[in-house]
Amino acid sequence: MSTPHQLSASERRIDLDWVRILAFGLLIFYHVGMLYVSWGFHIKSVHRLTWLEPVMLFLNPWRLSLLFLVSGVATRFMLGKYRLAAFARARSARLLIPLAFGMLVIVPPQSYLQIVESLGYPQSSYLQGFADFYVHHYLAFSSQFCPNPCIVQPTWNHLWFVVYLWVYTIALIGVLALWPAAADWLGERLAVALAGPRLLVLPCLLFAAWRLFLFPSFPSTHALFGDWYNHADYATAFLIGLLLARQESVWRDVERQRWVALAVAAACFTAFILVYAGVFPRSPMLRWIAGSAYGCYQWIAMAAVLGFARRHLTADGPARRYLTDAIFPFYIVHQTAIIMIAHMLRGSGLSAGSEAAIVISGTALTCFVTYEIVRRISWLRPLFGLRTELRSPAGIAQQLA
Numbered sequence: 001m002s003t004p005h006q007l008s009a010s011e012r013r014i015d016l017d018w019v020r021i022l023a024f025g026l027l028i029f030y031h032v033g034m035l036y037v038s039w040g041f042h043i044k045s046v047h048r049l050t051w052l053e054p055v056m057l058f059l060n061p062w063r064l065s066l067l068f069l070v071s072g073v074a075t076r077f078m079l080g081k082y083r084l085a086a087f088a089r090a091r092s093a094r095l096l097i098p099l100a101f102g103m104l105v106i107v108p109p110q111s112y113l114q115i116v117e118s119l120g121y122p123q124s125s126y127l128q129g130f131a132d133f134y135v136h137h138y139l140a141f142s143s144q145f146c147p148n149p150c151i152v153q154p155t156w157n158h159l160w161f162v163v164y165l166w167v168y169t170i171a172l173i174g175v176l177a178l179w180p181a182a183a184d185w186l187g188e189r190l191a192v193a194l195a196g197p198r199l200l201v202l203p204c205l206l207f208a209a210w211r212l213f214l215f216p217s218f219p220s221t222h223a224l225f226g227d228w229y230n231h232a233d234y235a236t237a238f239l240i241g242l243l244l245a246r247q248e249s250v251w252r253d254v255e256r257q258r259w260v261a262l263a264v265a266a267a268c269f270t271a272f273i274l275v276y277a278g279v280f281p282r283s284p285m286l287r288w289i290a291g292s293a294y295g296c297y298q299w300i301a302m303a304a305v306l307g308f309a310r311r312h313l314t315a316d317g318p319a320r321r322y323l324t325d326a327i328f329p330f331y332i333v334h335q336t337a338i339i340m341i342a343h344m345l346r347g348s349g350l351s352a353g354s355e356a357a358i359v360i361s362g363t364a365l366t367c368f369v370t371y372e373i374v375r376r377i378s379w380l381r382p383l384f385g386l387r388t389e390l391r392s393p394a395g396i397a398q399q400l401a
Contacts, residue, residue: 018313024327042114047352062301065237072241095166101383118147158335160222191247208295258307268297329384330367337366
């Protein structure tokens with residue numbers, strides 16, 4: 001294993017730390033929103049907020065792709081610290097240990113409460129019902145409950161992101177083992193290809209192609225196998241981040257074109273939402289327009305976020321250092337907290353606003369309390385994606401998740 005070198009100032013991307021923090025932070029609000037919209041979720045509130053769907057569609061096309069892009073940047077910087085075999089071991093420990101722990105401990109209450117609310121489950125108390133479900137059903141490696149779609153157990157639910165990130169990283173390591181100079185060689189050529197206005201145009205065309213040609217046949221499942229649209233989408237974002245991480249000219253262009261990106265993103269989102277809302281009669285041509293607008297919006301919104309972050313989100317301090325370390329444990333526990341709190345409030349008679357406020361504040365409190373406990377106990381730290389040794393948090397170049 002190689003000795004980590006001292007990070008240079010150019011590798012301390014404070015702006016991308018903040019992008020990662022804010023993108024993961026949006027998950028709490030987004031997943032709380034899933035309780036109230038018409039889209040499928042593990043459990044649902046009795047309230048429906050139709051106005052919330054356009055707001056969530058504003059975030060949905062790019063929020064996860066952005067996280068994969070930032071993870072690609074982080075991966076590129078980490079590759080300079082380890083030999084490939086050591087990097088594979090370190091990456092696997094940081095991702096697979098929390099995944100296994102999450103699937104065995106954190107996620108099961110989500111499946112149990114989904115089954116309770118969808119199909120009912122015999123119980124005299126929550127603990128007794130959950131224990132019976134966990135022992136007799138959760139580890140069955142089958143789909144015994146089918147509210148539509150069937151619930152396959154055990155499951156990773158929201159932890160699918162960890163699975164996909166690990167797969168892309170291991171695939172990358174395999175490529176670099178055969179072609180060590182691939183990241184630098186391809187990155188330099190991609191930077192030339194994306195010079196000037198092409199920075200906004202070429203990736204936009206690629207994301208639009210995935211939406212038009214893959215999504216109709218391979219809708220999103222997050223099940224890893226057969227999820228080809230999502231793989232094309234997320235792996236593309238991951239590779240863009242990886243290959244362009246050290247291409248400073250591209251990052252300067254991203255910052256310089258941020259206002260253009262914002263305006264074009266607004267136009268693409270408007271076109272997509274008008275078709276989605278049924279303002280115009282549906283037709284094959286409109287479906288192509290909507291798919292193209294959706295795909296372009298994905299990339300151009302990411303470019304706008306990255307450009308404004310590079311210009312404005314450069315301030316470091318205790319909050320950034322604290323949240324950089326805390327955000328992965330937050331991610332692991334947040335959805336279980338949302339579902340458990342929302343289930344406890346079922347039948348309370350609260351208004352949608354009061355219910356949502358309690359779910360959001362309760363989830364945030366759960367995340368902070370969990371992190372404060374975990375970070376102080378060395379054997380708990382790796383279960384939540386933290387380094388075993390206690391050390392001061394570093395920047396994005398030192399983050400694995």
